[in-house]
Amino acid sequence: MAFPLTVNNLTVAYQKKPVLEDISFRVPEGKLIGIIGPNGAGKSTLIKAILELIPSITGDVAIFGESYKKTRKRVGYVPQRESVDWDFPTDALDVVMMGRYGHLGWFKRPDKKDKAHAMECLDQVGMSQYAHRQISQLSGGQQQRVFLARALAQDAEIYFMDEPFVGVDAATEKAIIALLMKLKSQGKTVLVVHHDLNTVKEYFDWIMLLNVKLIGIGPTEKLFTKDYLQKTYGGSLTMLDSNTSPIIVSPR
Amino acid sequence: MNWFSLFLDPNTQWILMGSMLLGLSSGVIGSFAYLRKQSLMGDALSHAALPGVCLAYMLTGTKSIFFFLIGAIIAGILATAAIGYITRNSRIKQDSALGIILTVFFGVGIVLLTQIQHSNSGNQSGLDKFLFGHAASMVKLDVYTIAGISAVLVVLCFLFFKEFKLLSFDPGFAKGIGLPTILLDQFMMLLIVTAVVIGIQAVGVVLMAALLITPAVAARYWTEKLHVMVILAGLFGAFSGFVGTVVSSMVNNLPTGPLIVLSATVLFIISVLAAPNRGVLAKTRLRVSAKSEYQPLTNQRVKEKSL
Numbered sequence: 001m002a003f004p005l006t007v008n009n010l011t012v013a014y015q016k017k018p019v020l021e022d023i024s025f026r027v028p029e030g031k032l033i034g035i036i037g038p039n040g041a042g043k044s045t046l047i048k049a050i051l052e053l054i055p056s057i058t059g060d061v062a063i064f065g066e067s068y069k070k071t072r073k074r075v076g077y078v079p080q081r082e083s084v085d086w087d088f089p090t091d092a093l094d095v096v097m098m099g100r101y102g103h104l105g106w107f108k109r110p111d112k113k114d115k116a117h118a119m120e121c122l123d124q125v126g127m128s129q130y131a132h133r134q135i136s137q138l139s140g141g142q143q144q145r146v147f148l149a150r151a152l153a154q155d156a157e158i159y160f161m162d163e164p165f166v167g168v169d170a171a172t173e174k175a176i177i178a179l180l181m182k183l184k185s186q187g188k189t190v191l192v193v194h195h196d197l198n199t200v201k202e203y204f205d206w207i208m209l210l211n212v213k214l215i216g217i218g219p220t221e222k223l224f225t226k227d228y229l230q231k232t233y234g235g236s237l238t239m240l241d242s243n244t245s246p247i248i249v250s251p252r
Numbered sequence: 253m254n255w256f257s258l259f260l261d262p263n264t265q266w267i268l269m270g271s272m273l274l275g276l277s278s279g280v281i282g283s284f285a286y287l288r289k290q291s292l293m294g295d296a297l298s299h300a301a302l303p304g305v306c307l308a309y310m311l312t313g314t315k316s317i318f319f320f321l322i323g324a325i326i327a328g329i330l331a332t333a334a335i336g337y338i339t340r341n342s343r344i345k346q347d348s349a350l351g352i353i354l355t356v357f358f359g360v361g362i363v364l365l366t367q368i369q370h371s372n373s374g375n376q377s378g379l380d381k382f383l384f385g386h387a388a389s390m391v392k393l394d395v396y397t398i399a400g401i402s403a404v405l406v407v408l409c410f411l412f413f414k415e416f417k418l419l420s421f422d423p424g425f426a427k428g429i430g431l432p433t434i435l436l437d438q439f440m441m442l443l444i445v446t447a448v449v450i451g452i453q454a455v456g457v458v459l460m461a462a463l464l465i466t467p468a469v470a471a472r473y474w475t476e477k478l479h480v481m482v483i484l485a486g487l488f489g490a491f492s493g494f495v496g497t498v499v500s501s502m503v504n505n506l507p508t509g510p511l512i513v514l515s516a517t518v519l520f521i522i523s524v525l526a527a528p529n530r531g532v533l534a535k536t537r538l539r540v541s542a543k544s545e546y547q548p549l550t551n552q553r554v555k556e557k558s559l
């Protein structure tokens with residue numbers, strides 16, 4: 001059985017200085033993985049490089065043992081919400097339907113089945129009553145949920161999510177996490193860029209610590225320690241050691 | 253001239269049909285250009301078309317839409333490449349780069365145009381009409397060509413609707429699911445340049461960008477659905493083409509282009525004012541009614557307190 005994701009010696013640079021340096025790791029099946037690191041660590045860049053949205057200088061990526069070109073249909077992607085202009089003439093259901101486009105191929109229009117499927121995905125993120133709402137009239141958190149529903153509609157086996165919890169209220173965040181855990185229990189692999197260190201232990205069974213270089217990847221209980229976090233965030237992190245879990249005081 | 257006799261004249265009927273189809277295809281393609289925030293790019297492409305068209309005329313000596321298209325495409329490629337080069341290799345932002353390239357190409361175009369007019373063949377060429385358009389100078393063959401190409405443009409937008417939609421809304425996601433975004437992007441540019449070239453005779457290069465964008469902006473006010481917007485923009489464009497051509501053939505010697513664009517602008521103003529939900533009037537009405545609905549609530553609270 002091939003690993004869902006294998007990355008070898010990946011280096012990416014926008015200008016001269018690399019923003020990701022020699023990243024190599026493997027991700028096993030059925031894990032919910034948090035990608036953690038400070039602003040500018042290269043988390044979004046890592047996802048974009050894996051999905052070939054930006055070119056990488058060296059290295060190769062295999063998804064289920066094959067190149068991304070061959071495995072596109074098994075990959076789902078939730079971009080950062082600010083990456084699109086929400087004042088676009090379309091409604092929530094239509095955006096979710098875009099998740100089906102990759103399965104449709106050229107010229108074919110989504111049919112009733114795709115529509116029903118999209119509706120189901122909206123329902124899973126608790127947004128079915130907003131299906132026909134114009135997308136600019138949704139709140140930030142609701143827009144985020146629409147993007148999540150679109151990724152669900154992709155029917156993928158491995159998901160990449162870039163900060164899906166930004167602007168989402170606590171109750172919704174819990175609901176989304178429950179949804180991601182469900183995906184995990186179905187044997188799917190989910191990688192999530194996450195900023196709130198206080199919930200890391202609760203949410204993820206694996207974490208990946210990133211700051212230009214890969215600091216570490218593995219089970220949360222092994223890696224979510226003061227040492228590793230200090231290494232990832234450098235001196236910018238002050239922590240109080242309350243019993244076992246590190247509490248972040250001023251991540252600047 | 254009498255209104256009625258105008259419509260009975262077969263020649264005028266042809267010309268009307270040509271400008272309407274031109275407006276239709278421009279509105280449809282312009283919708284995507286507008287949503288992709290490439291309005292300025294449309295302007296640059298249409299101005300850049302002028303030197304290409306002039307050179308094509310100078311080299312071939314014929315007024316053929318096919319050669320014009322080749323000239324305009326080459327000029328368009330050069331212009332976009334130059335804009336890309338400037339934004340990548342200097343601190344000049346894209347809008348400024350567009351401005352620079354637009355004026356340079358247009359300047360060269362004017363020089364070439366003057367050159368052509370001073371030469372012998374230039375007098376009959378009718379190329380002087382390329383700046384502001386003159387629909388009446390279209391002959392039957394021109395109308396056939398314009399109609400045929402417009403139809404192809406509209407059909408292409410219909411076929412690629414799903415792809416164009418995704419590319420306009422979320423190019424990153426489009427690339428992620430494997431759409432050849434760079435190719436599609438260039439394909440869209442090609443459609444825009446083609447619309448500009450077939451519009452040269454009736455509307456002229458100066459105002460062609462307005463016929464691409466204005467109907468789309470006006471249509472955006474009326475709907476929250478992309479396909480409705482695209483169809484509306486096409487209808488608005490066709491209507492503008494119709495009105496502009498009729499007025500210009502009634503009033504002697506007025507160039508068609510400005511009249512077509514003025515009609516589109518009138519539609520735009522009506523849309524801004526009267527459109528449901530997005531229009532100024534509807535928004536004002538909504539604000540007023542929200543206020544008056546809120547009032548009784550606050551009054552009640554005051555009453556309860558006083559009790």
Ligand SMILES: Nc1ncnc2c1ncn2[C@@H]1O[C@H](COP(=O)(O)OP(=O)(O)OP(=O)(O)O)[C@@H](O)[C@H]1O
Binds near residue numbers: 015019037038044
């Ligand atoms: N388009 C770009 N051109 C040049 N540099 C870029 C570009 N995008 C990102 N960078 C740089 O690459 C580095 C990594 O950026 P990236 O967006 O991957 O960070 P991130 O870990 O996602 O940060 P955040 O937590 O703020 O989202 C940053 O130093 C950033 O300045």
Ligand SMILES: [Mg+2]
Binds near residue numbers: 043044045080162
């Ligand atoms: Mg990021």
